[in-house]
Amino acid sequence: MAAASAISAALLPPVPGAAAAADLAPHELRILVAVDRERGFSAAARALGLTQSAVSHSVRGTERKVGAVLFERGRKGATPTAAGAAAAAHARRILRLLEALAAEARGAERGTVAGPLRIAAFRSAALHLLPPVLERLAARHPGIEPEVRVVRELGAGVAGEVAEGRADVGIATLGAAPPAAAGLIGDVLVEDPYRLVHPAGHPAPRSLPLVDWHENCGSATRRWWAGQDWIPKATVLAEDDGAVLSMVSSGLGMAIMPALSLDGAPEGVETAALGPEPPTRTVGYVTTPELAATTPVRALIRELRAARR
CATH class of the missing domain: 3.40.190.10 (Periplasmic binding protein-like II)
Known part of the structure; x- marks a missing residue:
């Protein structure tokens, strides 16, 4: 990888003026985005209906114009550098604006959105x-x-x-x-408040094991969570909030969940307040x-x- 970067860097001339990047054409941006998405020159070429050499030539030209190595070339494909990831993000946003330009112009002519x-x-x-x-x-x-x-x-x-x-x-x-x-x-x-979720009719829901999922709670809620000595460490981790609700309804434990996740909760689930000032997610x-x-x-x-x- 290091050798490939050195070769790529050697192909670059001294950093040109800031105006050089403005010379990038939409087709060069599309190729840049395709290589970033497909993680390879050959795969990007297939996706775009181009030859691999045309894709490689375009990327080298883009690198010369922006004055930075955008991809690490190797046996496993093309991995974006930090500069490449940033450039691909800008390229996607620019291409989307070009699409919006055409749509807005047609809409203005027809009086539609x-x-x-x-x-x-x-x-x-x-x-x-x-x-x-x-x-x-x-x-x-x-x-x-x-x-x-x-x-x-x-x-x-x-x-x-x-x-x-x-x-x-x-x-x-x-x-x-x-x-x-x-x-x-x-x-x-x-502002989405959190609630205690437990199997319906359970006499002591706070005594149950905790069911959780990785996306649950922001940092502020986790700080509140850490200060509650009655909340145990999760013994069951699920993929998402729907799986958590299914497990709670089956009696496998209790959960602490935002109210938005509780819309359409299955039968067999009840909720309770977490106190006068429950944590919320924005x-x-x-x-x-x-x-x-x-x-x-x-x-x-x-x-x-x-x-x-």
């Missing part, structure tokens, strides 16, 4: 918060084509999908860091400053805010 709308959301938001919002959006703007992807709130999570150009809008849990820290904008939609939307100005994103934000009211 139309085009694709990529939404990322964590599971319970996609199940319970988004459907009525999208129903109203479809009634007002039938030309908008929503695409919803469920993203786990681990690592960069939903906000990361937006920041990296894979989604236009994200319904995310907003942690201690504001969206602006990731170059995003957004707003709070709901749920909101995030998008990029550029996409926030596009008509499909603005339309969705209006419906999200109406649902909040």
Whole structure:
């Protein structure tokens, strides 16, 4: 890998002026994104219907223009460097704006709001918060084509999908860091309180083992959690909140879950308050400053805010 980087670096001339990157064409950005996605030049070539040499030539040209090595070349394919990951994220966002440009122009000519709308959301938001919002959006703007992807709130999570150009809008849990820290904008939609969830009719639910899942709770809630000496260490870890509810309804333990995850809880489950000041998670939307100005994103934000009211 190191040798490959050295060879790639040797191909680069001295860093050109800042204007050189502006010479990048859309097809070069598409190739950059494809190599990042496919993790290889040959795989990217197949996906784009190009030759492997054409893809390699394009990437080398892009590297010369930006003045940085974007991919580590090796037997296992092409791994993006830190510069490559950043460049691919910018490329995805630029390509999405070019798509929006065409859609906005057609919409302005026809007096309609139309085009694709990529939404990322964590599971319970996609199940319970988004459907009525999208129903109203479809009634007002039938030309908008929503695409919803469920993203786990681990690592960069939903906000990361937006920041990296894979989604236009994200319904995310907003942690201690504001969206602006990731170059995003957004707003709070709901403060989602946590509740104790247990098998129906159990006489002492706090004595039960704890069932949990990795995405559960933000850092603030975990600090509250750590100060409660009655909460045991989880003995069962599930994949998601739906699996947790199924296990609790089967009598395998109790759980501490946000209210949004409890919509449509199965029979055999009851909930109880965690006290006068229960922990909450903040749920909101995030998008990029550029996409926030596009008509499909603005339309969705209006419906999200109406649902909040």
